[in-house]
Amino acid sequence: MSLKPATLSQADAIIGQYPHKRSATMPLLHLVQEDRGYINDADMAWVAEKVGVTPMQVLEVVTFYPMFRREPIGRRHIRVCRTLSCALRGSYALMASLEKSLNCKRGETSADGNFTIEFVECIADCGCGPVVQVDHAMHENVTPDKAEAFAAKIRTSLTDTNYGKTAPQPGTPEWNG
Numbered sequence: 001m002s003l004k005p006a007t008l009s010q011a012d013a014i015i016g017q018y019p020h021k022r023s024a025t026m027p028l029l030h031l032v033q034e035d036r037g038y039i040n041d042a043d044m045a046w047v048a049e050k051v052g053v054t055p056m057q058v059l060e061v062v063t064f065y066p067m068f069r070r071e072p073i074g075r076r077h078i079r080v081c082r083t084l085s086c087a088l089r090g091s092y093a094l095m096a097s098l099e100k101s102l103n104c105k106r107g108e109t110s111a112d113g114n115f116t117i118e119f120v121e122c123i124a125d126c127g128c129g130p131v132v133q134v135d136h137a138m139h140e141n142v143t144p145d146k147a148e149a150f151a152a153k154i155r156t157s158l159t160d161t162n163y164g165k166t167a168p169q170p171g172t173p174e175w176n177g
């Protein structure tokens with residue numbers, strides 16, 4: 001398994017919050033993904049045993065929801081919204097620029113393992129598109145003309161020891177792409 005001890009103990013606490021163990025399937029999958037970065041076959045078997053369902057039933061959940069990953073991802077996970085509001089504001093042109101700047105094709109992980117970039121559907125911030133989520137942080141108004149600077153910022157974050165310690169706040173330059 002090689003999941004962290006904290007993950008293993010949290011799993012039991014999570015299961016205890018539900019009247020039926022199987023209801024903890026998705027929270028446990030999120031927990032595993034947070035720990036490992038993705039969900040492998042052994043993880044699915046472990047979750048199945050913990051919640052009393054078959055590994056196939058866990059696989060059905062993992063493959064149904066796009067937020068669950070079955071492969072490792074890059075150090076920065078970049079998700080560009082392509083739904084209507086963001087698309088009209090240039091998310092396709094933005095994606096093309098980011099692919100070029102980060103040397104990474106959409107739906108793939110860069111050869112150096114630093115970036116995974118993909119299109120996603122609406123992430124509920126439609127008035128501020130194009131919206132890009134980088135790991136847990138949302139970035140608004142990332143119009144195509146800002147793509148190169150935005151890519152540079154993502155590259156810089158790889159060596160920023162404070163990265164991820166604070167979330168971008170609305171109205172700050174970082175939040176606004």
Ligand code: FES
Nearest residue numbers: 081086122125126
């Ligand atoms: S359309 Fe992009 S956040 Fe809703």
